[in-house]
Amino acid sequence: MRVGPQTAYRGGGGKQSDTGVHERDLHPATIDDGLGTAVGVGQTARVSAIVWTAAGSLAAWLWLLLCQGFFWRTDVRLPPRRDPASWPDVCVVVPARDEAAVLPLSLPSLLGQNYPGRAEVFLIDDGSTDGTGDLARELAERHGGLPLTVSSPGEPPAGWTGKLWAVRHGIGLARARVPDFLLLTDADIAHRPDSLHQLVAAAQTGGYDLVSQMARLRAESVWERLVVPAFVYFFAQLYPFRRIAVRGSRTAAAAGGCVLLRAAAAERARIPEAIRQAVIDDVALARAVKGSGGHIWLGLAERVDSVRPYSQLHDLWRMVSRSAYAQLRHNPLLLAGTVLGLALVYLVPPIALLVGLATGDPAGALVGGLAWLVMTATYVPMLRYYGQPLWLAPLLPFTAFLYLLMTVDSAVQHYRGRGAAWKGRTYARPDAVPDES
Structure with a gap:
């Protein structure tokens, strides 16, 4: 029997066109499942x-x-601690640049520390134009408490960030007092009255060279509520706190707002000279200390809070x-x-x-x-x-x-x-x- 192009059919119902090409072949997005049912190839691939x-x-x-x-767990807080037989000397170094807006909320909390040993505060005015240095002196006269020294290092030379140049100047002044510990803290950080007491006790009890707490950031505005907890969550995901304290682990990080550092460990790790170019200085500091054989610890704060507002998304x-x-x-x-x-x-x-x-x-x-x-x-x-x-x-x-x-x-x-x-x-x-x- 003669089969013409107009009447030719194949099994399964595939009809040929005048050119001899099956109509179903003109639609590559369908296949025959053997039962005469067309199934979408593109849809299957997309779903897959x-x-x-x-x-x-x-x-x-x-x-x-x-x-x-x-x-994701938030139970990494200051480790078990007990008061030492004798309290080591501590010098607090606060780099500050144009911080007049937050200083009245933070500096009095440092000056008012209930620390059993000898402690002194060095506020380093990093070229402020808003009267930060003068305000710090006024606050010290008004509130009293720990001795305060206000000094300025001048503009940083090439190869130094402004903050680390200020920290270098502050550590230089502190070393004249021959302290056992340095507390590096930011000008927007407020400390509860027993913060220094607990930090030193934790360092002495655990034999840590660096104890850092991630200050509780402000989360009051709509954008702060949406972004700030996630910021800490992402940081902890990148630097799991539990691994940081493990000797020999490669994970190292600190939170720059609150870092208690043994003076001997700082000299051994060449802090801050070794990290003078670092923009993310807290992580660089922790790596330098751990890399030089130091034992470090980082966790969430209970007695340390940031008072800096980030009300707008832009901030x-x-x-x-x-x-x-x-x-x-x-x-x-x-x-x-x-x-x-x-x-x-x-x-x-x-x-x-x-x-x-x-x-x-x-x-x-x-x-x-x-x-x-x-x-x-x-x-x-x-x-x-x-x-x-x-x-x-x-x-x-x-x-x-x-x-x-x-x-x-x-x-x-x-x-x-x-x-x-x-x-x-x-x-x-x-x-x-x-x-x-």
Whole structure:
């Protein structure tokens, strides 16, 4: 029988066109399942990609939950301590640049420390234009307490950040007193009356060369509530507190607002000369001390609070973006990896859930929802630590997206020559500055 192009059929119902090409071949997005049912290839691939991507995010979250030093727990506080038989001498060094707005809330708390041993405060005025130095003297006369010395080191030379140049000047003045410990604390940090007492007792009891507490940041405005707890959460995820105190571990970090440092350990690690170019000076300091054989500890604060307000998103954005690209060593590949990592870990779960529900893909929705649930659960302890409502926990992907944008902006500002800008100073990347050593 003659078969013409107008009447030719093949098994399964595939009709030929006049050119002899099957109509189903003109639609590569469909296949025959052998029963005469067309199935969408593109849709299958798209759903499969959603499921697999969400599964990758879920796997990452299960690893973070169980294998990243239990970073999400907030019970790492000052370790067990007892009062020493004799109290060591302590010198407190406070670098300050244009801090007149917060100094009345912070400096009196340092001067009023109930410390059984000898202690003295050195406030280093780093070129302030708002009368910070004069105000510090007035506060000391008004409140009394520990002896206060106010001094200024002048403008930092090339190769030094302003803060570390001020710290160097303060440590130089302190060494004339031959202290056993140095307390490095920022001008916006308020200490409870027994803060120094407890810090020294913890260092002496545990044999630590460095004891640092991450000050409880202010979280009162809408943006502070949304961003600040996440800032500490992300920091702990990057530097799990439990691993920092383990001798021999590579994890090292400190919180610059409150660092108690043995004077001998500072000399051994060449602090601050060894880290004079560091923008993220607290982490660099901890690495230097640990790298020189020191025993360090970092945890969340109970007696130390930041009084600096970050009421607007712009303020928080600047706080993060000024050092985010420096954290990535100004490396474009690390930046790209960080952006992809943040997207996979924090953005994929809600997207997979919503896309799965919208496309009728229960597997994608389930896996994405589980990843989002684990993420949310790990954020709850930090919200409780900050006294924030728990309904903020599911919003962590949105906050992570903000941090992603801040990180990208940090790189953009760096390549525009405005990276690491703070209070009128802009710092070059370290390898752009001649090494003086």
